[in-house]
Amino acid sequence: SPGPPSAPADPAAPPPRALGPPPQGSVGAAPRAEARPSAAPCPEQEECSVSADTVLAPLRAALDSCRATVQKQVCNDIGRRLTVLEDAWAQGKLSAPVRKRMSLLVQELQQQHWDAADEIHRSLMVDHVNEVSQWMVGVKRLIAETRDLPTGE
Amino acid sequence: MATYLEFIQQNEERDGVRFSWNVWPSSRLEATRMVVPLACLLTPLKERLDLPPVQYEPVLCSRPTCKAVLNPLCQVDYRAKLWACNFCFQRNQFPPAYAGISEVNQPAELMPQFSTIEYIVQHGPQTPLIFLYVVDTCLEEEDLQALKESLQMSLSLLPPDALVGLITFGRMVQVHELSCEGISKSYVFRGTKDLTAKQIQDMLGLSRPAVPMQQGRPLQTPEQPVISSRFLQPVHKIDMNLTDLLGELQRDPWPVTQGKRPLRSTGVALSIAVGLLEGTFPNTGARIMLFTGGPPTQGPGMVVGDELKTPIRSWHDIEKDNARFMKKATKHYETLANLSAANGHCIDIYACALDQTGLLEMKCCANFTGGHMVMGDSFNTSLFKQTFQRVFSKGYNGEFRMAFGANLDVKTSRELKIAGAIGPCISLNAKGPCVSENEFGIGGTSQWKICSLDPSTTLAIYFEVVNQHNAPIPQGGRGAVQFVTQYQHSSTQRRIRVTTIARNWADAQTQLQHIEAAFDQEAAAVLMARLGVYRAESEEGPDVLRWLDRQLIRLCQKFGQYNKDDPNSFRLSESFSLYPQFIFHLRRSPFLQVFNNSPDESSYYRHHFARQDLTQSLIMIQPILYAYSFHGPPEPVLLDSSSILPDRILLMDTFFQIVIYLGETIAQWQKAGYQDMPEYENFKHLLQAPLDDAQEILQTRFPMPRYVHTEHGGSQARFLLSKVNPSQTHNNLYAWGQESGAPILTDDVSLQVFMDHLKKLAVSSA
Numbered sequence: 001s002p003g004p005p006s007a008p009a010d011p012a013a014p015p016p017r018a019l020g021p022p023p024q025g026s027v028g029a030a031p032r033a034e035a036r037p038s039a040a041p042c043p044e045q046e047e048c049s050v051s052a053d054t055v056l057a058p059l060r061a062a063l064d065s066c067r068a069t070v071q072k073q074v075c076n077d078i079g080r081r082l083t084v085l086e087d088a089w090a091q092g093k094l095s096a097p098v099r100k101r102m103s104l105l106v107q108e109l110q111q112q113h114w115d116a117a118d119e120i121h122r123s124l125m126v127d128h129v130n131e132v133s134q135w136m137v138g139v140k141r142l143i144a145e146t147r148d149l150p151t152g153e
Numbered sequence: 154m155a156t157y158l159e160f161i162q163q164n165e166e167r168d169g170v171r172f173s174w175n176v177w178p179s180s181r182l183e184a185t186r187m188v189v190p191l192a193c194l195l196t197p198l199k200e201r202l203d204l205p206p207v208q209y210e211p212v213l214c215s216r217p218t219c220k221a222v223l224n225p226l227c228q229v230d231y232r233a234k235l236w237a238c239n240f241c242f243q244r245n246q247f248p249p250a251y252a253g254i255s256e257v258n259q260p261a262e263l264m265p266q267f268s269t270i271e272y273i274v275q276h277g278p279q280t281p282l283i284f285l286y287v288v289d290t291c292l293e294e295e296d297l298q299a300l301k302e303s304l305q306m307s308l309s310l311l312p313p314d315a316l317v318g319l320i321t322f323g324r325m326v327q328v329h330e331l332s333c334e335g336i337s338k339s340y341v342f343r344g345t346k347d348l349t350a351k352q353i354q355d356m357l358g359l360s361r362p363a364v365p366m367q368q369g370r371p372l373q374t375p376e377q378p379v380i381s382s383r384f385l386q387p388v389h390k391i392d393m394n395l396t397d398l399l400g401e402l403q404r405d406p407w408p409v410t411q412g413k414r415p416l417r418s419t420g421v422a423l424s425i426a427v428g429l430l431e432g433t434f435p436n437t438g439a440r441i442m443l444f445t446g447g448p449p450t451q452g453p454g455m456v457v458g459d460e461l462k463t464p465i466r467s468w469h470d471i472e473k474d475n476a477r478f479m480k481k482a483t484k485h486y487e488t489l490a491n492l493s494a495a496n497g498h499c500i501d502i503y504a505c506a507l508d509q510t511g512l513l514e515m516k517c518c519a520n521f522t523g524g525h526m527v528m529g530d531s532f533n534t535s536l537f538k539q540t541f542q543r544v545f546s547k548g549y550n551g552e553f554r555m556a557f558g559a560n561l562d563v564k565t566s567r568e569l570k571i572a573g574a575i576g577p578c579i580s581l582n583a584k585g586p587c588v589s590e591n592e593f594g595i596g597g598t599s600q601w602k603i604c605s606l607d608p609s610t611t612l613a614i615y616f617e618v619v620n621q622h623n624a625p626i627p628q629g630g631r632g633a634v635q636f637v638t639q640y641q642h643s644s645t646q647r648r649i650r651v652t653t654i655a656r657n658w659a660d661a662q663t664q665l666q667h668i669e670a671a672f673d674q675e676a677a678a679v680l681m682a683r684l685g686v687y688r689a690e691s692e693e694g695p696d697v698l699r700w701l702d703r704q705l706i707r708l709c710q711k712f713g714q715y716n717k718d719d720p721n722s723f724r725l726s727e728s729f730s731l732y733p734q735f736i737f738h739l740r741r742s743p744f745l746q747v748f749n750n751s752p753d754e755s756s757y758y759r760h761h762f763a764r765q766d767l768t769q770s771l772i773m774i775q776p777i778l779y780a781y782s783f784h785g786p787p788e789p790v791l792l793d794s795s796s797i798l799p800d801r802i803l804l805m806d807t808f809f810q811i812v813i814y815l816g817e818t819i820a821q822w823q824k825a826g827y828q829d830m831p832e833y834e835n836f837k838h839l840l841q842a843p844l845d846d847a848q849e850i851l852q853t854r855f856p857m858p859r860y861v862h863t864e865h866g867g868s869q870a871r872f873l874l875s876k877v878n879p880s881q882t883h884n885n886l887y888a889w890g891q892e893s894g895a896p897i898l899t900d901d902v903s904l905q906v907f908m909d910h911l912k913k914l915a916v917s918s919a
Contacts, residue, residue: 019818019821019822019825021822021827021833022783022822022827022833022835022836022839023783023835024832024833024835073333074333074393077393078393081393121309122309122310125305125306125309125310126306126309126310126542129302129303129305129306130302133302133305133306133396133400134400136309137305137308137309137392137393137396138393140309140392141389141392141393144313144389
């Protein structure tokens, strides 16, 4: 019966005896939401078996190809951050989604899909900043410098 | 007739304009009798996916006092290559490039479907956008860490050639020199002493540029790049060093003793930011982004002292004239806001703290410049983190939504004048034949400057009909308005968006029914609301409510059908029928009812209300309520206590909050765990449906709303209960009789009582 809103119910108390169960079957309310595409292109729940080297080796190779034209200090800075990444990976500090997306990023980089690699770096910064902030800016820079290399690389 | 609703909607989609009246009363006297002023909501940069910009300069009327842009309303003589300006009737020669035009070969700007058109006018080198971070270091460790990470993240979201700078502050203010060399240096200023822009520039070793420049044009003086590079560097060069610098930021080292607040020199920090940008890059798109975790407690612009036992001012304090620092602080920030706006730079305020931070005093910084105002509990919340990410969001075409340095110029045909604008802008004091002597909002001008805007930024513009009574209107005569917005696109290109509209004049004495039918009650409600809220900022609250009520009664007297002194006979036509309800909810809204909120909260709500488009503004005035139940698909329901039923889930969107409320029975079923039983899977779906719909809003809206999930009897249910129309209260409980709905404990009048009073007053012959 109508009355002023009562005090919050004791969570341990069972519902009143008069309460029956909800209706069964698909009556009425179908969920409105359309299927939402997941952010990452691959399921991140499954165990990620990407090895550190499949990611680090191409990155270091890209860095090497930059050393001829890019300022020494910048290269060293990038190199330093790649080492931070390597250490974090080895110590198991990176979550599966981060490792998975890094392997995708490296693939895009190797195929010279600069914008795609950039997008992945951005999505990692946005979604996992606390895991990646120390070294990701080095990867970002590496993409930018590799992209600008004289053609033929 | 194909209803005016379609007409209104099509025009909004094409031109980003909603007028209160779409058939205009042809004399000044009749226009004032309409009660609701002739006004429009304009979204200058409305997203138009189907409108590719043209790559040439607009053709202008040659009369120096006119300079209207060639548009579809102009008469054209294709043979003689002449066009007649529809505003001043000047005959103009087409430029040589238009030699080939004809009836079958029209330039885009003459075609009716291009009543809104965009021109790209700048090519070649452009000044980059600038982002100057001004960061409070008097934060708790966790908070500071979260903020640092958000700032580091944002470096990846900036345009790569943008310039960035960093100022940190606490008791002192530090301007960081950004360099790629090893050692980082900074200039330290005392937080207690205010400095002029010139002093700041001298102390930082800058010199004022000699030549005033147009927004967005490249700098002329060759030494500029060298001078400015110390404090403002391109992201692509400085990102690694700045990431490290941000990572190493420490809490303000000055100890804060028990019972004290940290010494926070926000006023000086902002002064320095404004002065720095003025001295290096005046007149180009720039954001000063202030991140603060508490109120300014020392120096100019301080809002409260450092003793915790003295609380920060409340509305009661302000009413009793007991807010010591308010006037002086407000003046300090207003001076800065005006200076920044004059330089074309916007100021954003990201304020995250459990207590107030001084938004009341600092609001002009965001409001005059078009900067953002974000209010949260802590930087370590998804509300702040996600809202901040959305500052850098891109549109469907992959371009940043943010735009800068807009100059809005409004022209009218001679029967109209411009009374003013309300929105995130400042006046450019452009006098001329179009400018009315009566001021509504920011008046006395036909041009305003909006330093920062995006595709949703919406201004309210108020007009005055100046035609004398009984002056003849030409048969089929139309009035016209042209909105010309010059701005700096995020790509740093200069662009010009031109919208030209026309509406029919009508004689109110003989054709009132046409004027009535073309009334846009939604636009009218928002336009009146903006006026009301604008007045509330300077007048006493009750005066504004009385004014609103008076206007509503007059409107009902004019346009209602009724027999004198017979309230039961009162009717409003369809185009007016929702208007009283909007006003009812507006009167109860946090924009006009301030005592339930802190002064900072009121300032925050009002800030967003003064710039959102019509749809969002209506949500703010009259929140939307959706009901989810087993009785049918989800549906919108009345914002009324009778909509609160035990076997329903409600989703309420107030713009600022998304509230999910479980009815009593639903809550009990959930407690009993039915959603986990496979045979009751549809109950699980029912619980999930509003969550999914809420997510759609939470993931896109700027700023991200507060998410409240509550149920019958929950303490947070008050968010819902305070908004719904209290049709059932403890006062009328037994008169109601039926067992439906949840009564609200309040003495507020319900919509029914309000309407009863309104009808009585409207029909009264007294």
